[in-house]
Amino acid sequence: MSYLLWANIYLAIFYGFYWICLRQETFFQFNRCYLLSSAIFSFALPLIDLNITSFTIQSELFTSTLPEVQIIGAAGLGHSASTLLFVYLIGCFISSVLFLRKFYLVKKNAKTLNTGDAYSFFHLIKVDPKLVGYDEIVAHEQVHIRQLHSLDVLILEIVKIINWFNPIVYLYISAVKLNHEYIADNESVKHQDQRIKYANLLVRQAFNTPGYSLWNNFFNKPILKKRIVMLFKNRSKKSVLVRFSMLIPVMLIAFGFQTKKENLLNGSTSDKLIVQKQSTELTTDTTKKYTAVETPPQPVGGMQAFYKFVGENYAYPKDAELAKVKGRILLSFVVERDGSLTDIKILRDLGYGTGEAAVKMLEKSPNWKPGFQNGEPVRVQFTLPIQLNPKVEEAKTPEPTPANQ
Numbered sequence: 001m002s003y004l005l006w007a008n009i010y011l012a013i014f015y016g017f018y019w020i021c022l023r024q025e026t027f028f029q030f031n032r033c034y035l036l037s038s039a040i041f042s043f044a045l046p047l048i049d050l051n052i053t054s055f056t057i058q059s060e061l062f063t064s065t066l067p068e069v070q071i072i073g074a075a076g077l078g079h080s081a082s083t084l085l086f087v088y089l090i091g092c093f094i095s096s097v098l099f100l101r102k103f104y105l106v107k108k109n110a111k112t113l114n115t116g117d118a119y120s121f122f123h124l125i126k127v128d129p130k131l132v133g134y135d136e137i138v139a140h141e142q143v144h145i146r147q148l149h150s151l152d153v154l155i156l157e158i159v160k161i162i163n164w165f166n167p168i169v170y171l172y173i174s175a176v177k178l179n180h181e182y183i184a185d186n187e188s189v190k191h192q193d194q195r196i197k198y199a200n201l202l203v204r205q206a207f208n209t210p211g212y213s214l215w216n217n218f219f220n221k222p223i224l225k226k227r228i229v230m231l232f233k234n235r236s237k238k239s240v241l242v243r244f245s246m247l248i249p250v251m252l253i254a255f256g257f258q259t260k261k262e263n264l265l266n267g268s269t270s271d272k273l274i275v276q277k278q279s280t281e282l283t284t285d286t287t288k289k290y291t292a293v294e295t296p297p298q299p300v301g302g303m304q305a306f307y308k309f310v311g312e313n314y315a316y317p318k319d320a321e322l323a324k325v326k327g328r329i330l331l332s333f334v335v336e337r338d339g340s341l342t343d344i345k346i347l348r349d350l351g352y353g354t355g356e357a358a359v360k361m362l363e364k365s366p367n368w369k370p371g372f373q374n375g376e377p378v379r380v381q382f383t384l385p386i387q388l389n390p391k392v393e394e395a396k397t398p399e400p401t402p403a404n405q
Helices: 001-024 028-047 080-110 133-146 149-162 167-188 193-206 221-231 238-260 271-279 302-314 318-322 356-361
Strands: 062-065 069-075 118-120 124-127 329-333 343-346 371-373 376-391
Touching: 001 028, 001 167, 001 238, 028 149, 028 167, 080 149, 118 133, 124 133, 133 167, 133 193, 149 167, 167 221, 167 376, 193 221, 318 376, 329 356, 343 356, 356 376
Parallel strands: 062 376, 069 376
Antiparallel strands: 118 124, 329 343, 329 376, 371 376
């Protein structure tokens, strides 16, 4: 659900930029590409993790990785999360049924030609020969066919199935279909006198043509005024595209907030990145490279005592229990020269407060015995993996009933 949340946030940002900066411009082909690619890109962005941790080096810093600690959460049914998922899936099912119904209506109406028909769908063109301006209408619909406008609509209909709850998706579809009409209108007429004749054709029509959303309907009354206005509008200057740079800082802020707050892949951050962090050799002296500490730091009582401390003091967040969160979180911390644990950071998070709970746990840890290199205490960085597993209630085995004597 976190993935869907961020995908829809990006979708809203992209559409907001279009509505403010591009919808009144005549870059029809550019707008088409922008709307379609941004809708798809919104679902790719949450899958990217650029959470690169930087280290402040005050002196020699050695790195080491601890064995994984497994923590079993308290039993929980996750009723709230399950209910939310169930509602979402029901919505997807209903949206899919409505989508299939549209296909059925297209197939059904393709067999007959009704009075006033003026629409196209992929290679199908249905135009009533009795309509005034028949040739202009056919030319208009042929533009839709050549440029595969119906494919754009189908892609966004699939996006709508996944995001049926987001009104931005419906605005996206309306914007794409309107832009399709702008493109077809612009391709159909080239001269001013043709535009006047074409505008009169649009205004004079008053047919009750069917408006199934998968079709490119020539006489779509709600958008006729916008089409006429755009038909006579002066071409936008290319310098207007400089506005596109305004989108960059907004996306960087949103993307930075996403990577800071949670890993939307639920712990599947690239292992390559983690391995690189584990194997990095950091030192302020470029002439010396250390791959191990002569005497590594040790928790008081040994590592087993530290693992016991982690297991007993990690507070499994309630929200994580309800959501049945499972996976691995990854932390880094530095054992200072005095044995204290500092610079505690979350390298991989599962959300729902799981990473924050681990930080609070390490902040309560007793001091370790410091590490030594060449007889001097040194700072050592550790990477600690913690595997979280929600506890599953075991079914009670009924006691055997004594056999009848």
